[in-house]
Amino acid sequence: MKRNLKSYITISLKGMGMGAADVVPGVSGGTIAFITGIYEELVTTIANVDLGLLKIWKKEGFNKMWNALNGNFILALLVGIFISVFTLMRLTNYLLETYPIVVWSFFFGLVLASVWYVGKQIDQWNLKLIAFTTIGFVVAFGITLLAPAQGMDHPLYFLLCGSVAVCAMILPGISGAFILVLMGGYKAITQAVSEFNFQVIALVGLGAIIGLLSFSRILKWLFNNFKSITLAVLTGFIAGSLNKIWPWKNVLDSEIIKGKEVILKETSVLPQNFDGDPKLWFAIAAAILGFLLILLLEKIADQQPLSNAEH
Numbered sequence: 001m002k003r004n005l006k007s008y009i010t011i012s013l014k015g016m017g018m019g020a021a022d023v024v025p026g027v028s029g030g031t032i033a034f035i036t037g038i039y040e041e042l043v044t045t046i047a048n049v050d051l052g053l054l055k056i057w058k059k060e061g062f063n064k065m066w067n068a069l070n071g072n073f074i075l076a077l078l079v080g081i082f083i084s085v086f087t088l089m090r091l092t093n094y095l096l097e098t099y100p101i102v103v104w105s106f107f108f109g110l111v112l113a114s115v116w117y118v119g120k121q122i123d124q125w126n127l128k129l130i131a132f133t134t135i136g137f138v139v140a141f142g143i144t145l146l147a148p149a150q151g152m153d154h155p156l157y158f159l160l161c162g163s164v165a166v167c168a169m170i171l172p173g174i175s176g177a178f179i180l181v182l183m184g185g186y187k188a189i190t191q192a193v194s195e196f197n198f199q200v201i202a203l204v205g206l207g208a209i210i211g212l213l214s215f216s217r218i219l220k221w222l223f224n225n226f227k228s229i230t231l232a233v234l235t236g237f238i239a240g241s242l243n244k245i246w247p248w249k250n251v252l253d254s255e256i257i258k259g260k261e262v263i264l265k266e267t268s269v270l271p272q273n274f275d276g277d278p279k280l281w282f283a284i285a286a287a288i289l290g291f292l293l294i295l296l297l298e299k300i301a302d303q304q305p306l307s308n309a310e311h
Contacts, residue, residue: 008076014038015080020088027107031172035117035297045070046216104247105283109290119235122228129232136236140173144244151184155203161185162207167215172234173241
């Protein structure tokens with residue numbers, strides 16, 4: 001695929017959006033990839049990674065292999081993600097700790113608009129697609145209600161954590177960090193990273209690679225053969241995940257990890273003090289801002305139509 005420098009800068013900016021989303025528990029970078037128009041190309045590019053690339057490198061050289069990989073796209077995206085993670089993580093965490101309701105309201109508006117955006121990709125709705133949307137909604141909503149499991153200290157368990165979490169990261173809806181909390185592996189994995197436990201880190205990384213390469217192939221096949229149904233399920237899945245990022249919560253169970261409170265179980269509640277509470281109006285304004293941001297991103301995506309990677 002031929003792209004100019006401006007296009008790759010745009011892809012890096014979209015990667016920054018994905019990175020910013022991934023550092024927020026409950027928000028998926030896959031959602032940002034979808035609404036910025038690069039989701040199918042990302043899934044296709046990952047799914048095309050196989051041993052055949054090494055054969056191309058050996059027979060035709062690195063440049064041919066790099067083009068077959070769609071390497072410039074992946075590199076530009078990863079640059080944006082890493083820039084975002086390392087520059088915005090502290091700011092995002094600070095804002096979540098200082099202005100949690102306003103920040104969660106912003107993401108709620110953003111994801112709510114994403115439901116509309118993904119749904120409008122379907123040309124013609126019918127009862128079958130509505131049924132699949134309902135299934136996606138019920139599954140995602142059910143996931144947000146699950147109680148965290150107890151973790152295990154076993155290599156296969158860390159492989160499984162990596163595989164499942166990375167699938168959640170590329171699937172619009174629930175975040176990988178939230179899935180790790182549900183699986184009971186969040187504490188052990190974050191501890192391993194802070195203590196440079198390379199055995200655990202390697203196991204999780206290997207699991208992530210296995211999960212990413214296998215799940216991306218499934219997604220690619222679904223988009224190629226059942227695109228409308230896949231979009232319907234994703235629409236319901238994103239809608240169901242809204243319960244996780246609803247701004248007003250009562251915490252039922254939490255745990256202190258590395259000096260910070262990690263929510264294990266919570267329930268959504270209605271906001272109180274509807275009259276005269278400035279925080280409520282700030283939250284509403286933030287939700288509207290998040291919603292309008294999606295409309296802006298849609299206009300940008302329309303100006304640069306998505307073309308699937310050519311291999």
